Amino acid sequence: MRVPFIDLKRSIEPVREQILADWTRCLDHTEFVSGPTVQKLEKELGRVLEAEHAVACANGTDALIIGLQALGVKAGMRVAVPNMTFWAPFEAIAQIGAEPVLVDINPDDLQMDFEEFKRGHEKYRFGAAILVHLLGWTSTRLGDFRKYCKEEGIHLLEDGAQSYGVRYHGESVYTGAEVSTISFYPAKVLGAAGDAGAMFTPNPKLAEVIRALGNHGRAGHYTYDYVGWNSRMGGIQASFLLRMLEQIDAMIDSRLQAEAYYKEFFDAYPQYGRVYTAPEGITGNGYLSVIQSHKVSGDDLAARLRDAGIGCARTYPQTLCEQGPSQGCLRTSDLQHSQRFSRMVINLPLFAGITREECEASAQALLQAFEAL
Ligand SMILES: Cc1ncc(COP(=O)(O)O)c(C=O)c1O
Numbered sequence: 001m002r003v004p005f006i007d008l009k010r011s012i013e014p015v016r017e018q019i020l021a022d023w024t025r026c027l028d029h030t031e032f033v034s035g036p037t038v039q040k041l042e043k044e045l046g047r048v049l050e051a052e053h054a055v056a057c058a059n060g061t062d063a064l065i066i067g068l069q070a071l072g073v074k075a076g077m078r079v080a081v082p083n084m085t086f087w088a089p090f091e092a093i094a095q096i097g098a099e100p101v102l103v104d105i106n107p108d109d110l111q112m113d114f115e116e117f118k119r120g121h122e123k124y125r126f127g128a129a130i131l132v133h134l135l136g137w138t139s140t141r142l143g144d145f146r147k148y149c150k151e152e153g154i155h156l157l158e159d160g161a162q163s164y165g166v167r168y169h170g171e172s173v174y175t176g177a178e179v180s181t182i183s184f185y186p187a188k189v190l191g192a193a194g195d196a197g198a199m200f201t202p203n204p205k206l207a208e209v210i211r212a213l214g215n216h217g218r219a220g221h222y223t224y225d226y227v228g229w230n231s232r233m234g235g236i237q238a239s240f241l242l243r244m245l246e247q248i249d250a251m252i253d254s255r256l257q258a259e260a261y262y263k264e265f266f267d268a269y270p271q272y273g274r275v276y277t278a279p280e281g282i283t284g285n286g287y288l289s290v291i292q293s294h295k296v297s298g299d300d301l302a303a304r305l306r307d308a309g310i311g312c313a314r315t316y317p318q319t320l321c322e323q324g325p326s327q328g329c330l331r332t333s334d335l336q337h338s339q340r341f342s343r344m345v346i347n348l349p350l351f352a353g354i355t356r357e358e359c360e361a362s363a364q365a366l367l368q369a370f371e372a373l
Contacts, residue, residue, distance in 0.1 A: 041242055064159060079100055
């Protein structure tokens with residue numbers, strides 16, 4: 001049996017006709033940049049993610065750049081970022097001329113390590129930090145991060161690109177953040193039909209600044225309060241996302257069932273690896289199947305899985321400190337936990353609509369790879 005790593009068509013199929021009708025309406029009304037459907041989406045996102053103000057934008061990377069700028073992050077400021085994450089947070093910091101400082105992950109929850117973050121601040125005096133809610137959950141120390149950053153005057157931007165639906169002690173992760181972001185890249189838990197993103201804040205003044213920054217810093221049509229960006233969404237993406245939102249609970253449920261299957265399966269083989277899921281107190285969204293191999297490298301496992309017809313990924317095969325542009329960056333330790341995890345991680349197929357048979361075939365193939373190597 002061949003299993004794809006991801007199959008987006010399965011979430012599109014149930015709402016395909018409605019999407020086509022919506023897109024026809026967008027064409028008829030030339031709703032290409034901003035407009036009423038984007039406004040409707042912002043309202044709906046604010047409601048479901050329990051965030052007071054939501055502002056749509058062009059992608060999750062722009063959301064980070066705009067978020068940093070809205071929080072007052074300036075060129076030269078030191079900004080902490082976890083060493084294990086997608087490259088975009090590093091880019092966002094660098095693009096506004098600030099200085100990324102790499103912080104290791106905690107090996108238990110795989111998120112930026114709070115104790116190391118504090119030590120790093122004592123040494124380097126962070127002006128800001130990007131806390132990434134990574135892999136489908138968030139830090140068990142999220143409350144401590146927020147409190148500490150407030151006390152120390154560190155601007156905290158929360159990257160929720162991967163965390164649609166994640167809850168921390170019962171509360172949406174987007175609720176308690178001063179500014180947070182999301183990505184609607186198609187493979188995300190809530191994905192668009194192209195690139196798209198959004199920013200959230202409970203602060204109405206910040207929401208205005210964020211909205212202006214994503215629209216050329218505009219005050220009026222040809223008057224400007226800021227040097228901003230062009231990062232707007234149009235009706236095509238907004239209407240697609242609204243259709244996906246109609247079925248998002250079932251989509252997340254399907255992801256969580258697959259995640260639970262893999263966990264139960266591999267918990268019986270602790271000698272081979274560890275399956276990570278949301279830690280206690282956190283509700284995960286099943287974004288990825290996260291398996292850390294104990295002995296065999298993730299690359300070797302991935303090669304075997306591919307030979308067996310099982311799609312897989314390695315999120316992330318290398319950390320930020322191993323990339324060319326990050327050489328010479330400040331770091332708060334030897335970053336060993338993130339680098340070790342990256343060498344050993346393997347992700348099995350996991351997407352909305354994956355079948356039980358596909359999960360079984362994927363798990364069996366990985367077990368065979370463990371046994372053979
Ligand atoms: C943690 C994280 N931050 C930021 C981004 C950037 O989002 P986008 O691809 O929408 O620009 C992504 C994903 O793509 C991500 O996973």
